[in-house]
Amino acid sequence: xxxxxxxxxxxxxxxxxxxxxxxxxxxxxxxxxxxxxxxxxxxxxxxxxxxxxxxxxxxxxxxxxxxxxxxxxxxxxxxxxxxxxxxxxxxxxxxxxxxxxxxxxxxx
Amino acid sequence: xxxxxxxxxxxxxxxxxxxxxxxxxxxxxxxxxxxxxxxxxxxxxxxxxxxxxxxxxxxxxxxxxxxxxxxxxxxxxxxxxxxxxxxxxxxxxxxxxxxxxxxxxxxxxxxxxxxxxxxxxxxxxxxxxxxxxxxxxxxxxxxxxxxxxxxxxxxxxxxxxxxxxxxxxxxxxxxxxxxxxxxxxxxxxxxxxx
Numbered sequence: 001x002x003x004x005x006x007x008x009x010x011x012x013x014x015x016x017x018x019x020x021x022x023x024x025x026x027x028x029x030x031x032x033x034x035x036x037x038x039x040x041x042x043x044x045x046x047x048x049x050x051x052x053x054x055x056x057x058x059x060x061x062x063x064x065x066x067x068x069x070x071x072x073x074x075x076x077x078x079x080x081x082x083x084x085x086x087x088x089x090x091x092x093x094x095x096x097x098x099x100x101x102x103x104x105x106x107x108x
Numbered sequence: 109x110x111x112x113x114x115x116x117x118x119x120x121x122x123x124x125x126x127x128x129x130x131x132x133x134x135x136x137x138x139x140x141x142x143x144x145x146x147x148x149x150x151x152x153x154x155x156x157x158x159x160x161x162x163x164x165x166x167x168x169x170x171x172x173x174x175x176x177x178x179x180x181x182x183x184x185x186x187x188x189x190x191x192x193x194x195x196x197x198x199x200x201x202x203x204x205x206x207x208x209x210x211x212x213x214x215x216x217x218x219x220x221x222x223x224x225x226x227x228x229x230x231x232x233x234x235x236x237x238x239x240x241x242x243x244x245x246x247x248x249x250x251x252x253x254x255x256x257x258x259x260x261x262x263x264x265x266x267x268x269x270x271x272x273x274x275x276x277x278x279x280x281x282x283x284x285x286x287x288x289x290x291x292x293x294x295x296x297x298x299x300x301x302x
Contacts, residue, residue: 022195022208024121051199080207081201
């Protein structure tokens with residue numbers, strides 16, 4: 001897999017993940033741990049929902065060559081689990097989401 | 109340093125700090141009170157020699173240390189397993205290999221070390237005058253007085269610690285704990301007089 005795609009396999013620049021985590025370790029510790037991963041330049045964690053024992057967080061990881069496996073491993077090590085991968089930006093530059101007429105009509 | 113940071117992190121995640129504080133105060137108090145009882149009881153009975161008190165006190169201290177270690181470990185291990193199972197049910201994943209699972213396991217061990225070490229430490233400290241007495245530094249009656257003074261000081265200090273934890277009057281809490289030791293001492297000396 002790595003050979004097939006060569007350098008492209010580590011060209012992830014932004015990951016947006018829906019994560020379920022226990023209250024401890026808290027978001028500060030989680031973001032610090034993720035920010036120390038190789039290829040990661042910035043981390044943003046937003047808590048969406050707080051339950052009695054767990055909390056749901058939106059984890060945004062940005063960098064030049066993020067390893068998804070490393071991010072997943074670190075999250076699991078800290079007791080968190082990825083519910084879904086909501087956005088991935090990869091390649092030489094980040095391509096932002098664009099609105100199309102269909103999107104706006106769908107919202108109407 | 110990294111190892112210490114890891115331990116600090118486990119203590120923070122597991123939330124074992126207040127529990128271990130409780131174990132420390134409770135079991136340290138037990139240790140001091142038991143050895144105080146042994147010392148005063150031996151004095152009232154008429155101590156044949158220092159070794160009698162040392163071995164009786166050592167036996168009681170060792171028993172309390174082991175009992176504190178095993179009791180705290182079993183209790184915390186069961187509580188930790190319950191908490192972890194409940195969290196695993198909420199997360200729908202196993203957490204044993206995660207930092208949460210490791211912290212839970214460490215918490216049981218930490219509570220056991222504190223729970224067993226505290227009575228052994230305070231009990232051991234109260235026996236020091238008798239150990240020095242075997243070297244001819246003190247007479248037996250002076251060793252008894254010093255041992256009682258040490259036990260009462262430990263009780264007072266434990267009260268001060270409790271007062272500090274609860275951000276209340278440290279002196280008042282110290283005196284409250286001291287009273288328990290004094291009551292025990294007075295009972296024994298009253299028995300000797302009668």
